[in-house]
Amino acid sequence: MINKREENYSKWYTEIIIKSGLAEFSGIRGFMIIKPYGFLLWEMMKNELDKVLKDTGHENVYFPILIPKSIFSKEIKHTKILSEGCAIITHSKIKKTENKKHIIIDPKSKLEEELVVRPTSESIIWNIYKRWIHSYRDLPILFNQWGNAVRWEMKTKLFLRTTEFLWQEGHTAHSNKEEAINEAKKILDIYTDFSENFLAIPVLQGIKPYMDKFHGSEYTYCIEALMQDAKSLQIATSHFLGQNFSKAFNVKFMNHNGKKEYAWGTSWGISTRIIGGLVMSHSDNRGLIIPPKIAPIQVVIIPILHDEKLDTINNIAKDIFNILIKIGIRVKYDNRTNFTPGWKFHEYEMKGVPIRINIGLNEIKSKKIEVFRRDTYEKKLVPINETKYFIKKLLNKIQKNIYEKAVHRTKKLTIKIDNYNEFKEHINNYGGYILAHWDGTKYTGKKIQEETEATIRCIPFSYKDKKGKCIYSGNPSSKRVVFSKSY
Structure with missing residues (x-):
């Protein structure tokens, strides 16, 4: 946990x-x-x-x-x-002390010109x-x-x-x-x-x-x-x-x-x-969530092994592995026997692998595979012969869903404010982006940072706004800038 x-x-x-x-x-x-x-x-x-x-x-x-x-x-x-x-870097050599247990900089190796590490x-x-x-x-x-x-x-x-x-x-x-x-x-x-x-x-x-x-x-x-x-x-x-x-x-x-x-x-x-x-x-409280386009592993196949059907499960898993590889999907087949399926589920959820395919006795009987998507925790049984088309389509859906979720969060946390007291209350309680007028002076930016920890992240290209008054000084402002607490 x-x-x-x-x-x-x-x-x-x-x-x-x-x-x-x-x-x-x-x-x-x-x-x-x-x-x-x-x-x-x-x-x-x-x-x-x-x-x-x-x-x-x-x-x-x-x-x-x-x-x-x-x-x-x-x-x-x-x-x-x-x-x-x-x-x-000031010296080029080190040497051992007399007792040979420690090393020191060799004073004779001082560089003619010091070197800055890039x-x-x-x-x-x-x-x-x-x-x-x-x-x-x-x-x-x-x-x-x-x-x-x-x-x-x-x-x-x-x-x-x-x-x-x-x-x-x-x-x-x-x-x-x-x-x-x-x-x-x-x-x-x-x-x-x-x-x-x-x-x-x-x-x-x-x-x-x-x-x-x-x-x-x-x-x-x-x-x-x-x-x-x-x-x-x-x-x-x-x-x-x-x-x-x-x-x-x-x-x-x-x-x-x-x-x-x-x-x-x-x-x-x-x-x-x-x-x-x-x-x-x-990411969430179960680990990473990685968008499929950039995920090192897009799909992991986990066999639920049973001795009486060991070869059958392995053969089906390998067939699916080869099908996905051929269409350019980054897939891993984890058939390690020294870890339980539950342990593997947890591991790949922590690593943010977008899709997990489970294959066991139930899947063999129904001629379907269980597909789990990391972003929503949804599971679905998919006919084995439809695997190729379903997985490719699902990866695109996951990519889109992760992006749209982040867009929604950004929009929800973006607000215009014209009153400084309201500005302070909002930045302390909710954070996010605040679009506010600034008079263009370093002094005003510094005072706002000292009082709220919010800085001017940028003067945005996309927002077109009328002239106004600086939220702090009341002086004329040509446009709004984006304030936020930051890393």
Whole structure:
């Protein structure tokens, strides 16, 4: 059993991750062990995104995880915030003490230049771009990198906030501003489609207020999603860098008119945090619920074995297994005999496998199989000869149901408010998204956060509203923004 979501959301979340086999603590604060099932889930996500990025012209590269401090420090705005959480390598060797029971840093091995462990790669990549970009003919450069990064977190939580995380980070260079902005927005649409159509997580597109944008960027676009505890999670970001990095690293190119100008840039990324978002968006008190499109195992077949019909049950199960494999369904046949069927039921419910097929004596007699769907707990007897068509159709139904349930929750927890007292009462009692007017000042945003813990998640693209008055200051406001408590 796990803690109930309604009673202790934080413990519920952590227990699901550990008991489902996604990940566990490593013993080093902020560093987690991603277990095989969790890594398989990440690979499903990675493979889907990688295909889309390649289809849109992006190429995979890999840059070093260590960045010389002098290079990292060149873009001041970028360095200012990231440097507070950087890991730095200062020495290259260790040595044993005299009693040989301990090791210490060898003082003679101090590096001539300290190395920053990658928190993000803009600096090292733009430092190389100046070698590769000389003419408009060299542009655009559309690079994507799969790797890891390290940012020293004070408060950590499995997947959601870890010191080390896996991610993809895109870095592009362009010959003009419009092309770069279009690239940043196109990537945001790719992330949106991936989140909604594969992860079944509805998201809100928008732009971050200026005080919360990525340092070193001109604009930060984002997608936000509302979790089951009515808090918002930033799913992904896409940054229009302007010419900030090209100017810092002197990346110029000869334009069509034969004049030198600075390149325009973007960067964007999505990380293993998305697995935390998947857990919090859909799961229940029996474990994970994973949408079929992204599920490592879409169907599990469990035989209810009896000695007198052992071969018959196995043969039928294997036939169904082969039928589903041939139509591209990710299926597992669990015929282990050292675990009871009931134990297996619990295991695969905890892992969030969308469909379970049970085959036993009753099923053989009726020439039907029992199909259990994880999202609704419904069971249905299906003729064996209809298995292929029924399962394929059911997977689509499950995907749609999980998404629609999340959409309904988001709509239910979204409200417009114009009175600050009402705002405070609502955010403390119900959470969710509050659409409210803001005067555009950092001071007002900070005061609201201090008094309510709610922050401006984004200035949404989709909401069109009249001008009004700031909910806090009463000053003029051009549009509503989205406030929420968040992770």
